[in-house]
Amino acid sequence: MELSKRxxxxxxxxxxxxxxxxxxxxxxTEGEALQYLVNSFRAELECDLIAIxxxxxxxxxxxxxxxxxxxxxxxxxxxxxxxxxxxxxxSVTFQEMEGNDTCPLIDLLRxxxxxxxxxxxxxxxxxxxxxxxxxxQRHVSLLAxxxxxxxxxxxxxxxxxxxxxxxxxxxxxxxxxxxxxxxxSLDMPIEQFVEKIVERAGKGTNAxxxxxxLYREEDNSFVFHPPSYGRVNSPNQIMxxxxxxVSDYFPFLEKPGGDQLxxxxxxxxxxxxxxxxxxxxxxxxTKEDLEILDMLANYVAVMLENVRLYQQERDHTHRLRFLxxxxxxxxxETIRNEDFHGIIKTLSKMFAKDVILFDRFxxxxxxxxxxxxxxxxxxxxxxxxxxxPRQSSMGGYFQLDCLLDVSVVVxxxxxxxxxxxxxxIEAYPQEIDEFFxxxxxxxxxxxxxxxxxxxxxFDTKEQLKDSFLHKLLTAEIQDEESIIQYANVFxxxxxxxxxxxxxxxxFPALEQExxxxxxxxVERSAxxxxxxxxxxxxxxxxxxxxxEDKYILIVPASKEKKxxxxxxxxxxxxxxxxxxxxxxxxxxxxxxxxxxxSISDYYxxxxxxxxxxxxxxxxxxxTSLAFFDELGAYTVLHHLKEISAAxxxxxxxxxxxxxxxxxRHVDLLQTIRVFLHCNxxxxxAAEKLYIHRSTLQYRLEKIEEMLGFSLNESEQRFNLMMALxxxxxxxxxxxxxxxx
Numbered sequence: 011m012e013l014s015k016r017x018x019x020x021x022x023x024x025x026x027x028x029x030x031x032x033x034x035x036x037x038x039t040e041g042e043a044l045q046y047l048v049n050s051f052r053a054e055l056e057c058d059l060i061a062i063x064x065x066x067x068x069x070x071x072x073x074x075x076x077x078x079x080x081x082x083x084x085x086x087x088x089x090x091x092x093x094x095x096x097x098x099x100x101s102v103t104f105q106e107m108e109g110n111d112t113c114p115l116i117d118l119l120r121x122x123x124x125x126x127x128x129x130x131x132x133x134x135x136x137x138x139x140x141x142x143x144x145x146x147q148r149h150v151s152l153l154a155x156x157x158x159x160x161x162x163x164x165x166x167x168x169x170x171x172x173x174x175x176x177x178x179x180x181x182x183x184x185x186x187x188x189x190x191x192x193x194x195s196l197d198m199p200i201e202q203f204v205e206k207i208v209e210r211a212g213k214g215t216n217a218x219x220x221x222x223x224l225y226r227e228e229d230n231s232f233v234f235h236p237p238s239y240g241r242v243n244s245p246n247q248i249m250x251x252x253x254x255x256v257s258d259y260f261p262f263l264e265k266p267g268g269d270q271l272x273x274x275x276x277x278x279x280x281x282x283x284x285x286x287x288x289x290x291x292x293x294x295x296t297k298e299d300l301e302i303l304d305m306l307a308n309y310v311a312v313m314l315e316n317v318r319l320y321q322q323e324r325d326h327t328h329r330l331r332f333l334x335x336x337x338x339x340x341x342x343e344t345i346r347n348e349d350f351h352g353i354i355k356t357l358s359k360m361f362a363k364d365v366i367l368f369d370r371f372x373x374x375x376x377x378x379x380x381x382x383x384x385x386x387x388x389x390x391x392x393x394x395x396x397x398x399p400r401q402s403s404m405g406g407y408f409q410l411d412c413l414l415d416v417s418v419v420v421x422x423x424x425x426x427x428x429x430x431x432x433x434x435i436e437a438y439p440q441e442i443d444e445f446f447x448x449x450x451x452x453x454x455x456x457x458x459x460x461x462x463x464x465x466x467x468f469d470t471k472e473q474l475k476d477s478f479l480h481k482l483l484t485a486e487i488q489d490e491e492s493i494i495q496y497a498n499v500f501x502x503x504x505x506x507x508x509x510x511x512x513x514x515x516x517f518p519a520l521e522q523e524x525x526x527x528x529x530x531x532v533e534r535s536a537x538x539x540x541x542x543x544x545x546x547x548x549x550x551x552x553x554x555x556x557x558e559d560k561y562i563l564i565v566p567a568s569k570e571k572k573x574x575x576x577x578x579x580x581x582x583x584x585x586x587x588x589x590x591x592x593x594x595x596x597x598x599x600x601x602x603x604x605x606x607x608s609i610s611d612y613y614x615x616x617x618x619x620x621x622x623x624x625x626x627x628x629x630x631x632x633t634s635l636a637f638f639d640e641l642g643a644y645t646v647l648h649h650l651k652e653i654s655a656a657x658x659x660x661x662x663x664x665x666x667x668x669x670x671x672x673x674r675h676v677d678l679l680q681t682i683r684v685f686l687h688c689n690x691x692x693x694x695a696a697e698k699l700y701i702h703r704s705t706l707q708y709r710l711e712k713i714e715e716m717l718g719f720s721l722n723e724s725e726q727r728f729n730l731m732m733a734l735x736x737x738x739x740x741x742x743x744x745x746x747x748x749x750x
Contacts, residue, residue, distance in 0.1 A: 030163070037475045041171050044073075051144060059124055064113060065090065067267040067294045070140060072118060086295065088114050097141050097629040101160045103128045119145055126150045130160045134168040140169065156616045163193055175298065200321065203454035206283070207310050214306070215299040216270065217287035222275075223248065224283040232259065232284065242288060264300060271295040273303040275311035282311060329445050333452060336360050339457040348467065350376035350460060356455050361446075364436035366390065366418075367457065370429055372398055374546060382416065382436060390418055390434065398432055407450075409439060421450055423457045430461040433535040472542070472555070474499065479555040479562055482609075483616045490545075490609060502553055509565035511578070512560050512619040513585070514599040514627060534559070537594055544588050560620065564612075565606050574637070578602055582635050600627055625738045663733035666716040679734075681709050686731050690722065 029157040030050050048060045062073045069087035073525035094113040096102050104127045107116055119127055124145035132139040142164070184652050204222050212220035219240035223232040232248040248259050257263040260272040264532050269290065275283040285307050287295070336356065343352035358365040366377040366387070372395040379387060393410050398420060405421040410418045417438045423431040434452060437446075478496040482504075485491065497504040538561055542554050545563075553564040563581075578600060585598045601623025603615035618638035626636045664679065671678045681699060685706075696706045710721055721724045 023234070034261070039577065040171055040175055041350060043167075047142070047167065055144065057144050058147045059119070059122055059127075059143075061118070061145070062140070063143060064137060064140040066296065070115075072115065079470055083488070085118070097129050097133050098133070098138065100158045101128060101130050113139075113145070119143065119309060123147050128160070130164040132164050132167045132171065134165045134172070137172060139166060139168055139171050149499070158618070162414075184345075201237065203313075204235050204569045205239075208237070208239040211285055211287055211303060211306055213289050214302045215295060216291045217271075217291035217295075217299075218239060218291055219243070220285070220287045222283060222285055223313060224275075225281060234526065242286070254283060260286065262295075264304075266295050266297050266300045268294060271303060271360075273300070273307045275307050277311050277315045282315065285310065304641075326445075328619065333445075333449055336449075337452055337456070340453065344456060344460050344463065346458075348464060350457070352457060353453075353460060354378045360449065361435060361437070366394075366434040368394060368398070368432040368434065369547070370431055371544060372432070373432075386413075386416055388414075389413065394420065394432070394434060405732065408433075408440070423454050423461065425458045425461050430465075431457060433457060450677070452714040468546075471500070474555070475553070479557055481560070482612050483557060485613055487609060487613075493609065500553065504609060508564050508566050508612075509570065510603040510606065510612065510615040510619050511563040511565070511601070512601040512616070513563060514601070514623050514625045515561070515589075516597045516599060516627070517595065518597070519595055533594070533596075536572070537589065537592065540592055541585060541588060546607075548584065560685070574602075578635060578637075591596075598634065599623055599628065602637045603633070604639060624733075660733045660736050663717065663729050664737060667713060670716060676709075676712055678709060679737075681706070682730060683734055685710065685721065686727060686734070 023476075030047065044062050048062065051057060051060055052517065068090055070090055070093065070229065071087050072085045090098075092113075093115050094107065096107070097113070097115060103123075107113070113507055122145070124147060126149055127145035128145060129141050129143045131141050135678065172465045173285050208220040208222055211217070217240070219242040220239035221242045221244060222235050223244075225231075226233050227457060232250070233247045234244065250259065253259075258276060260270075262268045262270040263272045263274065263284070265271070270286070271286040272280050272284050272286045275285060285303055287299070287303065290299070311652075331565050339356050340353055343356060346352065354365050354367055354376040355378050358380060362380070364377075364379050364382045367375055368391075374387075374391050378519030384388070388429065390413065393412055397410055405423045416436060418434050419437050419439065419442065421433045421435075422429045423433055433450070435450070474496070478493070478500075479486070481489070481493050481496065486709045494504060515537055517530060517533055538556065545552055545554055545697065549565075549569075551569065552564055555562050557638070572723075582600050584596065589596050589598060596691045599620040601621070603617070603622065604611075606612050606615050622636045622638040626633045664682075667678045667682065670676070681695075684698050685695045688698065692703055692706055696703045699706065701709075721730075
């Protein structure tokens with residue numbers, strides 16, 4: 011009978027434990043499961059105390075349920091190391107623990123007047139949550155047979171807690187996702203977004219403080235991003251130096267059980283920051299807290315990156331819209347004005363910086379100074395003229411060197427593959443980001459358009475100018491009124507006194523007998539195009555143009571200031587300097603005519619300049635500049651009316667020598683010229699011709715043989731000198747006519 015009672019009691023206990031275990035897994039939270047466990051045990055076993063002792067890190071926290079306490083009383087944490095390990099290994103009764111006075115959990119039972127008790131570990135193969143202690147203030151007979159049942163029940167309770175925890179974590183995740191969906195917007199400022207995230211992290215983990223750090227690549231550091239939740243003791247910036255392991259700077263990175271907890275924010279395997287909490291209000295941070303932070307981090311990292319990208323795209327769109335408005339403003343300036351001052355002023359306002367525009371000759375043609383003074387401006391122009399020609403072929407932009415207290419970056423302005431100018435902006439290279447470069451590219455295009463516009467106007471005026479010169483420099487002026495109208499277009503007073511000069515560009519390497527005439531003309535035209543731009547810049551009062559292969563300069567006589575030789579020598583040096591700067595092997599000759607008094611004088615003075623040019627081009631002395639009025643006998647020969655008689659005279663005295671020189675490629679004509687200029691001095695003539703004296707004697711004998719008279723006769727020397735001057739005066743065309 012007694013056995014039957016024990017069996018019935020065992021079955022009752024087993025049935026109760028199974029029923030309780032099945033119901034435990036239905037609860038959604040750990041608290042609900044434990045509350046049901048307490049209530050069912052008190053009702054079924056009529057016990058006086060149930061203590062649920064849960065592990066939290068290295069401690070256990072007893073929660074006692076007894077008497078009229080509905081929700082129990084929480085006791086301070088107790089170190090696990092101070093408790094008896096047998097309590098956590100399996101079911102234990104008070105008889106087995108008699109004599110153990112050192113365990114604070116057993117002492118806790120004694121202080122609650124518990125005389126009979128047993129404990130059940132709450133654990134399974136994966137987790138150990140703690141123990142459940144059941145006690146009676148009266149003596150109760152414990153069934154040894156029920157020990158295994160309670161051990162199995164402890165595993166069921168552990169499973170129920172695990173399921174409840176997972177449900178609770180999942181529910182929290184769902185709540186977190188819903189919260190993020192409700193509180194997150196791409197339009198939200200990033201500061202407001204951070205504020206909500208750290209608040210959620212702090213409250214979700216019951217932390218006293220929470221904050222976010224974002225990684226900054228520029229200096230390899232984690233920077234505190236305000237605002238924070240609560241109060242945090244972490245620094246505003248954490249430098250990583252040469253160590254890239256985040257855990258070395260955040261010791262509790264993904265490690266629960268401490269007074270701090272940190273999780274990384276990772277996007278595409280790249281850490282963009284961390285979410286950090288510290289000082290938990292009760293106990294230490296647990297795995298559940300880590301899972302909450304991980305859940306936030308998984309969503310926050312991506313969303314934070316999306317916010318950044320969205321705001322970056324929005325800012326980019328705003329800047330592009332802003333840039334488009336300035337482009338329209340710049341375009342209006344090109345329509346309103348032909349110069350660059352309006353464009354420069356607008357560009358300087360856009361960048362809030364000093365801006366200087368140079369032409370392709372490194373001459374400042376427009377600028378807007380905000381911070382620079384005149385002395386700095388002159389130094390920039392000086393350094394630019396030195397450095398830019400060396401570096402402009404490298405492409406892109408470059409920084410000027412040797413400037414104190416200022417940084418200037420220069421961009422070439424291209425048009426049709428040619429550099430037409432340079433844009434200089436007072437800026438540091440680190441300021442030049444993608445938007446800055448885009449803005450500059452837009453400005454360069456605007457400048458290029460303006461340069462093209464100026465060139466079109468310039469070319470139109472050039473064509474008009476050439477047409478005007480053809481009408482003006484003719485022997486018989488047909489329409490004087492039309493010429494005056496042309497002059498008014500150029501704001502040029504045709505009735506003032508003017509000096510007419512003819513410029514000749516000689517390419518020694520290309521002007522040989524078998525030279526490519528087409529290539530020669532192309533080279534000469536290209537060089538003239540470069541020179542006339544510089545002439546216009548140097549002095550707008552100079553009227554220039556081209557008639558066939560002759561380049562004409564007409565300058566007000568007042569410019570000479572009664573020192574014509576000095577004035578035109580300076581112009582000659584200037585033009586030769588420009589030719590050298592272009593890297594062209596060429597020599598400039600100036601034939602300078604007289605000064606005009608009326609419209610009809612222009613052709614006459616032009617012919618004088620042509621004749622003066624013919625003389626110096628053929629003269630042996632290497633002169634590159636000559637005034638017609640200073641040519642002596644040439645001025646008389648210029649008025650010779652019978653040109654055919656002059657040709658016969660040249661043929662008589664120089665014809666055989668010219669033909670012989672052409673056939674044998676020996677310049678005997680130059681030999682005669684030098685011999686006569688040296689007054690028959692053989693030694694001096696040989697030195698100037700760079701030949702031996704005996705060679706000169708041989709050539710002179712050959713010349714005397716061809717001409718049929720001696721070169722020692724003074725009358726014959728005069729005739730030869732006259733023939734040479736006529737030959738020089740009428741040029742190469744007359745020489746070709748004498749060839750038979």
